Amino acid sequence: MSSGTATFWIVIAATCACFGALFGFLFKDGPTVDGMIFGTCVGVVAIAYERGILLPGYSRRLRLLPTPAYFAAAEISLLLVVLVGMAVTGSLMWTLGLTDKTPLQAVTPKLGPVIYALAVSALFVSVLRVRDLLGSGTFANILLGRYHRPVxxxxxxxxxxxxxxxxxxxxxxxxxxxxxxxxxxxxxxxxxxxxxxxxxxxxxxxxxxxxxxxxxxxxxxxxxxxxxxxxxxxxxxxxxxxxxxxxxxxxxxxxxxxxxxxxxxxxxxxxxxxxxxxxxxxxxxxxxxxxxxxxxxxxxxxxxxxxxxxxxxxxxxxxxxxxxxxxxxxxxxxxxTRKLKIVAEAHSRLEAIDERKVALLGQAASAG
The missing domain is CATH 3.30.70.1230 (Nucleotide cyclase, GGDEF domain)
Known part of the structure; x- marks a missing residue:
């Protein structure tokens, strides 16, 4: 399972929905549809940011910072991503008529849910980084205990x-x-x-x-x-x-x-x-x-x-x-085969030409 597969994101979305339901169970009268929607949307946005899919250029620049500055900037960035994710999700739910809150209430995150979302996001990020260090297959096999005994x-x-x-x-x-x-x-x-x-x-x-x-x-x-x-x-x-x-x-x-x-x-x-x-x-x-x-x-x-x-x-x-x-x-x-090599080389040249065209258009647009 990897961050580039549909399975990965289905699992992430389902797990985030479960944590959204858990929030209602712990702090309200019980799990709610609102909580599950918020959990899914905010969690997926936070993980997409952490995986470098959302704002990839910004994430790459952050990693060039000295370690103390990187950790501080990363935590602040994650907080902003969570706040924006909650506001956008609230706005979408109000627009679709899925909440009876006023527009201002729908887009204004509350302290309790924000802290909970940050804690859950930090947990997800930690687990995914351990998985990255070990490799997804190794991580799953260790969790399942598949090779505790030699096979x-x-x-x-x-x-x-x-x-x-x-x-x-x-x-x-x-x-x-x-x-x-x-x-x-x-x-x-x-x-x-x-x-x-x-x-x-x-x-x-x-x-x-x-x-x-x-x-x-x-x-x-x-x-x-x-x-x-x-x-x-x-x-x-x-x-x-x-x-x-x-x-x-x-x-x-x-x-x-x-x-x-x-x-x-x-x-x-x-x-x-x-x-x-x-x-x-x-x-x-x-x-x-x-x-x-x-x-x-x-x-x-x-x-x-x-x-x-x-x-x-x-x-x-x-x-x-x-x-x-x-x-x-x-x-x-x-x-x-020789035929496939010729086709592959031609395809590569066309791709390179297209990339250069895009770069030149970008330069022209910047100059304009």
Missing amino acids: SEERIFLFLDLVGSTAYAEKHGDLAAQELLKAVFRAIAEPVRRHRGQVDDYVGDQVIISWPLMRGIEQARCVACVFAIRRTLSKDHDGWVTRFGVVPEMRAALHGGSVVTAEVGVDRHKIAYFGDVMNTTARLEGLCRETGRDVLISDVVLARLPVLPDGIEAEALGTHRLRGRSGTMVVHALDE
Whole structure:
């Protein structure tokens, strides 16, 4: 579940409605429709602001402030968002005839509900930030206690590695390299969510993504995700070059099989995977350098896929002995067909032209 999905917002809205009903139960004669509507509307607005969907530019500028100033400004901003949300909701309810209050009473927030809304919003924000730190899948599994005891399961793993990150750090410095990594990890999050993958870990410049086996092979999601990520990074060519001087490229390896999954840690919990599959996937990703191919997939996974996504083709590379392993593996390279590449490149160029047109129109309007 992520902040970009309909499920996320349905859950948020329903939970906010419950807290609105709870307010009536605690402080009035009982739950009311008004309270549930206020809870839903104000809660959704507050979470939309916290997630950076509402006023994204302002939120980004806030994060550039020193920590003490950021916390002070963030709390004041959240208070203003709650006040505006309550006023707008009250006005809407009066307009629709859902309240018998006067217009002034409808749009004027009262102290008690404001404090309650702030407390609930702070609780929501805290929970969501913990979820973000752990990852949505890990957070849900820890809450449900699914992996308190080790479980054997089949999963598909995708190892992604940023090409040339070491050279970039040597040339531009570690801080600049970290900014590039942050931007890349942020960009790939949406394709991973769209293809129902789970980001399990970040290890330096590497991202580890996984799917339960059946979910990953259904509609060849694991393969589609790889190329969706590659297209996401390549389509904003000018933006990457302007910000970082390079267009990021990722090497990718897909492998799967049986792993033992367990919740580990005391002060900090995480879901960890144990088994040869993890080491093999890492070695397969290293084979990308030796073969000069960007995307490799093991025969184990490829054989389970019902069909490859449209425009993607597999090339058999034969049997390889992976570094540090005694056995061998049949490996295939994945790539877009030439026709699809031409279409994708043309589409990217058109998008870039459209973005430049919008920028020029904006500059012209500002000058006018």
